[in-house]
Amino acid sequence: MTPSETLTLPGLSAPGSIGIDRNGIPHIRAENEADLFFLQGFHAARERLFQIDLFRKRGLGLLSADFGPGYIEQDRASRLFLYRGDQAAEFAAYGPEAEASFTAFTKGINAFIAMTEADPSLLPVEFGLLGTKPAVWAAGDVSRIRTHSLSRNALSEILRCQVYGKADHRTDLLRRYLEPKIAPAVPEGLDPATIPLAALDVVKLATANATFSPERLAATLDEAPKWRATTDLLEVVLDAQYTGSNNWAVHGSKTDTGLPILASDPHRIHGMPSLRTIVHLTCPGLDVVGAGEPSVPGVMIGHNGTIAWGLTIFYIDQEDVYFYETHPEDCDLYRYGEGWERVRTVEERIKVKGCDDQILTLKFTRHGPVVHEDPVAGRLYAVRAAYFEPGTAPYLVAHKLMRAKNLAEFRAAAVTWGTPSCNLVYADTAGDVAWMPAGINPIRPNWDGLLPVPGDGRYEWAGWRDRAQAPLVHNPARGFVFSANEMNVPAGWDHKAYPFGYEWVDYSRATRIEEVLGSVAPHTLSTSRALQTDVVSIPARRLGKLLAGLTPSDPDTAAAIAMLAGWDHALTSMSAAGALFEVWWSRHLKKALWNAIVAPELHALMVPGDVDGTLAILEDPDDRFGSDPAAGRDAILAASLGAAFGEMQRLLGPDPAAWAWGKLHHGFFEHPLSFLLSEATAKAWAIGPVPHAGSSVTPMHTGYRGTDFRTMMGSSFRLVVDLADFDRSVTINTPGQSGDPRSPHYRDLFARWAAGDYAPLPYTAAAVDGALESRLDLKPG
Template sequence: MIDSASQDETIALEGLRQPASIHIDRWGVAHLRAENEHDLFMLQGFNAARDRLWQIDLWRKRGLGLLAADFGPGYLAQDRAARLFLYRGDMEAEFTAYAPDARVICEAFAAGINAYVALTEAEPHRLPVEFVAMGTRPARWAAEDVVRIRSHSLTRNAISEVLRAIVLSRADLATDLLRKDLEPMREPVRAEGLDLSALGTEVLTQFRLATAAVTFSPERLAAPLEAWRRWTGITDLGEVVQGAEMEGSNNWAIHGSRTESGRPILASDPHRAHAAPSLRYIVHLESPGFNAIGAGEPAVPGISIGHNGTAAFALTIHGADQEDVYVYETAAEDPDLYRYGDGQEAMTVLRERFAVKHHPDQELSLRFTRHGPVIAEDRAARRAVAIRSVWSLPGSAPYLASLTAMRSRSLEEFRAALRRWGTPSVNMVYADTGGTIAWSPAGYAPQRPNWDGLLPVPGDGRYEWSGLLDPAEHPWRVDPLEGFVHSANEQNLPPHWPHAEKTYGYEWTEASRARRIREALTRGPLLTLEDSAALQTDVTSLPARRLCAQLLSLPRGGAPELWAAQTLLEDWDHRLDADSPAAALFEVLLTRHLKPRLLAALVPDESLHPLLVPQDMESLLRALEQPDDRFGPDPARARDALLAECLIAAFRDCESRMGLSPETWQWGRLHHGYFSHALTGLASERGGSLAGLDVGPYPVGGSAQTPMHTGYRASDFRCNYGASVRLVMDVGAWDNSLCINAPGQSGDPASPHYADLAPHWARGEYMPLLYTREAVDHMVMRCIHLEPAGPD
């Protein structure tokens, strides 16, 4: 029943035990109120389906390998790849790894989703337009669906291992460091008897497919059954590598001794691929004894970033290496046998059925070694390749350990909760109303007693994990004297950490963002919420500061464009503001000219160039600041000549793109925030119902190296990675807290909250993260009342 004047409504919900309600504020944040925890998590599932049904249904079908049933043979290869990485272990151990009541919570959450699916069947007008346009229906969920899916998570570093193997088989470590720096620096262990040159990027096809987003095109949807195997290369390797480099986050917690209010401040802005709808969803969960608000992924119960009225918590990705590539020698007489130890072991071969739209079910084989799923086979060469990952262990569903962490009310409880954390590996920051702040890494960290995880190894038993790093041995920083803790995916372990004995990994995000955050938090007077919001949207580029020092030291004169470019840069503050001419020149220089020219100068083998992009920023700057004989007999002179040529070319490039006068140049004319919908490629074919699903473009500043992360495609400067959700929390005065989620809270294109926050996001603006009943009720625009369904 709907109140036509207020748009409030009352819905009877089967399975609900007591009346409950959803209060939607003016910014689209849903505040859920229930009388018991079962109803609360059922309400969360119901609300997730109400606001994000297409998104979470696609998430489930992709993760479980069920796409072909809806979309045809073009999705069968992706289904098979996804099923290789499903959790197949003991389900009781799986649920209890997250929380004692995790099964009950997931059952209630799935029941809520199913209740909304049933509502769309009874009232078809509630079905989002995507289902209507594609002729599909949302599916029912089981509790196991929430936890079994692993391939949506972020782990590392299988792709990097294979790329490193290829590069080192044809060049040296200095060349590979241009692709990915190592911290601490080390020579990767090369396994005895393994020919690295035998591996190519094709061995990654199944892994890339399993972890790829779902794409739609007329050609793929029309693929015939006999061509299903051709639809395996849907994701360009360069895009995958760029994505791995762009995904990250910032967070920090500031002690009350450093704030104007005397209360701690905790801030977080996770960086992922931009899309419509947003990956993350802000929600408020309230029942007797539990009251938390923050962001999570809509297909997962609970929240992973936020606060519970006593403690605030947030995460960024930490660099634990959770994957290894194993190469096997298979038997001549039987390719399903592989050498292990002094004998042979048989692969486990599963035959699984796959439903395919308009076709009979297909039966396909999945192969597994003792280490993990087989992702590539070369029977002529008697070789197989598998990936070992923590995904096969109980407790590795992404973010599910938040079910315990979000209910922690003291540092001691929070420490205990993080011992449950599996994936992704994260930096956790914490602050509570008692004034405590803290940082620690969390997540499974495999220990490799005789190698470093940087290259593929034989699967014959000589290279085995000895276990996982004991969570009790993770480092902690609690109430440090400097008055803050922070992380931005950099190598941030203690200075004397024994990396070889207690291993996390050696691949991290370069530290520009982290250094800028530390710089900002260290300087100045007592800090405010506004300072943290300004830091989240800060566009100061430390790489620009370093590189401009070299550019401005070049001899003046020569081509007039060189003089003009140096003049433009010499008064620049190294901020990549959207309206900055110098920022436009610098980023065009870096991306379109300097990076390719530097590769050409340092790496003679052109065939390696595609494997080295997008290039490691720290390695690039180090090569320019400390030129060596790769530049030739006079490295400094050759380096300066290259910089001058690139700067001249970039100036001319900007003239052709934006006009002859630098006064008209703006970084935001080239660099746009854009949120693309999965079905946007079908809009012209399927009519107006799919038009307007994309959101943008919006001029934005920044880059992947600024605290306001706005990573972009080199081809057209479109910003396709960065923070969509941002939170700044005033610990103890919770209603002062700030947030933003772009392009909007809802995933339903018909909702007023589908794209309403995107303009504010682009301008660096925030909305309040309201918490108390009084503050929330003052801003409620719509209320949905849920009542237990009576007997029919």
Template sequence: MSVPSETITLDGLDSPAEIRVDHWGVSHLRAASEADLFFLQGFNAARDRLWQIDLWRKRGLGMLAADFGPGYLAQDHAARHFLYRGDMAAEWAAYASGAEAICQAFAAGINAYVALTEAEPGRLPPEFALFGTRPARWQAEDVVRIRTHALTRNAASEILRANVLARSDAATDALRAAIEPPTGLDAAPGIDLGAIPLEALRLFKLATAPVTFEPARRAATLDEAWRWTEVTDLGDVVRATTEEGSNNWVVSGARTATGRPILASDPHRAHAIPSLRYLVHLSAPGFDAIGAGEPAVPGISIGHNGTTAFGLTIFGADQEDVYVYETQAGDPERYRYADGWEAIRRIEERFNVAGAPEQTLTLSFTRHGPVLHEDPVRRQAIALRSVWLEPGSAAYLGSLSAMRATSVAEFGAALTHWGTPSVNHVCADTSGTVAWYAAGFTPIRPNWNGLLPVPGDGSHEWAGFLPAEALPHVVNPAEGFFATANEMNLPADRPADAPSIGHEWIEPSRAERIKGVLRADDRHTLEAAGALQNDVQSLPAVRLCALLAALSEDRDRAVAEPRALLAGWDGRLAADSAPAALCEVWWMKHLRPGLLEVLAPDPAVRALLLPGHVESLIRLLEQPDLCFGPDPAGARDRLLRATLARAFADLCRRLGPDPSAWRWGDLHHGYFEHAAAPIRAQSERTEWDVGPLPLGGSRSTPAHAGYRLSDFRVTAGASVRLLIDVGNWDASLCINAPGQSGDPASPHYGDLAPLWATGRYVPLLYTTERVEDATSRLIRLVPPR
């Protein structure tokens, strides 16, 4: 059967190539050489995601104001502080042989599509017409110099911890972020924790914030430009560290029904439309890989290449440090370093601003990195050192080496090129070998643990990075599987005096649930893997309900009725569950805030602890101490009863007086809102949105679905999910939400969202025959004659 096709002539292409789009929007690219393949990948990324990647580039390079006006000037100024400004030869050499050529080809492919939209304006995504802007041309350096779209840690936590400790103690800070392995929290000599303001986070927050289009921001004048320095709440930054994680696991063939390894990976990030991830198949002589990456980056970071499969989650290596400097009396331009004084480096840069004259602004740096805050009265400056500033730290570009590995051993060896983000890689090959590798540039701190700001006077310097082979790894684990979910997974036998890697991790409930299911399953299948990726069992909910069950009988109906609803419930946060709705509203809206009020009476401290470390909080409920007063158990029980009664009344107001009609999914919903919605006409503002979609789960279930408390809209979790049958590649499955395309007119803009919301998958086809059979659109590309 013939399929719709077109032929496009492209300058920059050496030989004929093709893009086959399958029924589910996955693009399968075939080219005659790798140079043409990465050119084709850039062209295809622009074909499907031009608005997204153009905005990605302009945000990362600090060029938003040129398109959108003065309201974006402060964000541009912040972003430029975090660009890579080092030696480009070292930068290219850090990733892979040929990395520069790959990025040149990729950028040229994007530019070829931009040129095509100029010749054929009908191909231009509608957002450009809405904003009256045009897509820009790319340079190869744009791919790697941008750092601020990546995940890294823990500068924000250092500043938050300093503020908590200045007002309270380490036990209180543990309610915000537990410390594992345990270590001290003493301030370095000369550091006054009370003198480190939260305002020191502003530049970092602004540089890493998403782009928003509030009408007032779009209408801002040049005089109002610096009002737009708080475009994201502090809570958004904190939630990102707790919600943007992932799950993955790899199971040896000895524990699967087929005898072949199975690999599952579902990275969790903030939900957006279009999706952060993009599924693509890259095929050229000598290289044939399929999987997910980010559309503005060449290659793939999750998937397989016909011999080796690989998936990743965030690993909690500490890749940032906050430095505090004493500035010279009478000369705040200089800061103390070693036995002398050094000048703060000031760089003047020009910023184009739509509707206003060009602006010249100053960027400020110490020897360690961008200056976050200056206080001439205190004679203090604060700066950030990050691996972002080192060669080889562009997010996921280490994939250019790793994605080529033809075995698990080669994959592990390739991770010397992996800089950021720090990740848990699981991998498997067709020989049956499976493995886990932690990867990422990890600073060696000879005399401190990285948990609090330290002096910038030379007394606390990095001593290079841990060698990649010194990071934890396991080949062919004894259990027959390895799973990660951002939990603390440093080996128990790691020497206590080994260099610190990190001490802040996501609470362990997701990981414990995944590992518990895998231990009980010695005949693992793709279907079982899919069920586990969509599992809504909440271990924290089970523990909370156990506390209720242990209470004496209640005669007060306001408590007895909600207790009866939760009695015997299995803790599954299913979308159609009434107990799930009650338990989540109780925990997140009533019990958790009530508990924090008891444990942190000072409202200023309490605000710094949100959303709270789940494991720490529940453990205190299970083992109440004198923080509750002279009768800890009695006070705890009164808190449980009072907050449960309030939660029940709350749900009666939200969902009606009949608990049998309550559904968690009636509150908890996926919704993909287009960034341009705020400025569209009222009759059109939801046309480019996808949702609402009733969802189960929470931030503590394998089916990660973190939500905002104002309306329970899901804001973070899995977008792309992959299930890989190692060796029987066409049996592999995937899903991307809400769809593959970023063009609202495309049939693949939101077509996968209903499947994703109900835990279903589509084929991840690999062999030529299966791809051709599933082709729904064929695009032939030919060089000029």
């Protein structure tokens, strides 16, 4: 019999339960939807209260009250990007049940907070370390925060100007490759060289996580401006370029069961606890299981016993940077049309720990928040974004998706999706599979969206493209649909009549996924598991073909070529050739290429280097390599590979037989407040290090930090759904389901995740009951 305890919970209208299975997955049962989402919020707070409290305070711009002046600038940035529109329209956009669900969810969070006030021992230890308390939630807090959607493509517009100001379009393709192929048109009135990099600071800060250090926590009011840039450019660029995901749905005609198999693994920056949490929600009329974010009700990726769905980022351009000429006598007036328009100013009083209340001045043009002021140049800079519209909070339309029972209902929900723009893959027990893009898409009548534009009225959005006219792929002849953030708009699509965007993730993961899905028959649950954890590197394969023609005289280069020639291009943790290749690729080849054809002052802007842009120029060298481009290219390949071989000897010793990728590349999770812990506790709460396979270009995405090869982002959560038998579905989340270091489910999934293994995801009542290790029975108070 499952061990159980009973708790009386004020706010609950009828009995319910939260069963925890052996892997920490909660199976929440209630007699009505209000109680179901109430209990989801309650459980999210019980397991992740510090995480969701910090998420709320960061997103709403409330950090300074808890942590002091070092967070004033971040609060200001966050408040600039809040949803400030009509709240009734906002709730309505997510479906008729949304307001009631969001309200119940936040009441559940508040119910647990009330319990911690009555019994402080329930409070997560992080609050004690920082001397703070959790705050009460309101229903609107679920959706007002928009900063998870700040992704495309304000950052790149400004970086492109930096490159264009010193070089040209060909050079910028090494930073960010474009598809369909286009030479961005410089808008009338723009001199790219005049756009400052500082215009990025507030945008970066609005997207940054709340970070902690002794210096920041001790900052004074005078030192507050120092913390305007809490994250460096490289971190933001890596996040923008490597945030991705994989998903696919295989038709029953290609599977061993005759019904579809669906897989989804979103890729995001890793954290402790993880961004995602797995949950099973059951009440009359709704029975859905999968993953979401602990601060949001419902399930974003999963199945409901009839349909299953997954998502990845689809790169619609949803942002634009505007710059404005200001009046010479009044910097709050900006040129618009034939006259001048005044900036709208909002002043907000905030509490600051240890100080008097401060006034934050927020400025907005007709297009959006002012992110930079340059009085010397007489300019303002603002961001216009699709996510300021009602119904565009990140992922919340999933509240509709999880209720669909067939493709028509799913598609009807998908065409209301706002942000972030996504590839949705779908499968159901009727046998259908489908792919469709989803996301609000602005119409730009007279520019391509790749560079900043004057805000004087010449470059205005003309509404939104009809999302119902976006493509749909349904039961294709090849028997599967998939996406991996590549440019995957179907062949023949008219990009001029209906554009989406031009900046995508490289084809590497997509190429490998398509290769496996098209060659393995029949497809099984094990096939999807193996593909989600596949570590074959397509760039390694492509570069191996270029190396095959080299005959170097340098012994190190010759030894390196021989070593790579016999390799299967799989970046396993034990692979010596894989270690050599990644050191060459990440530390030597791209740098040697830039040294040869890119001005030195632009090298920092190239990092990490676009995969497709880099491979394109190496496979088809041009005049930048000299009078004999192929020979010039080969010299770069040989010299950089020889240098990488030498570094490998310094890193892992002189004997290549002793090298292994996992001796460099490792998974490691450190508690975010480790600097406040004793050395012994910090070590006990850390997880890892463990040797890790893969890279950012393999289906098992394990993007790493170049300085120490530590995995920083990738698929912390994975799901494979068997539509023929939902109880055979599997999942994984790392490092565990709980954010409490004292919980047995704080780290229990880490070893399996690192090894590419899974946990079962039971769905039917009998399977769930057989998997439970504990149950909390809840009675109305």
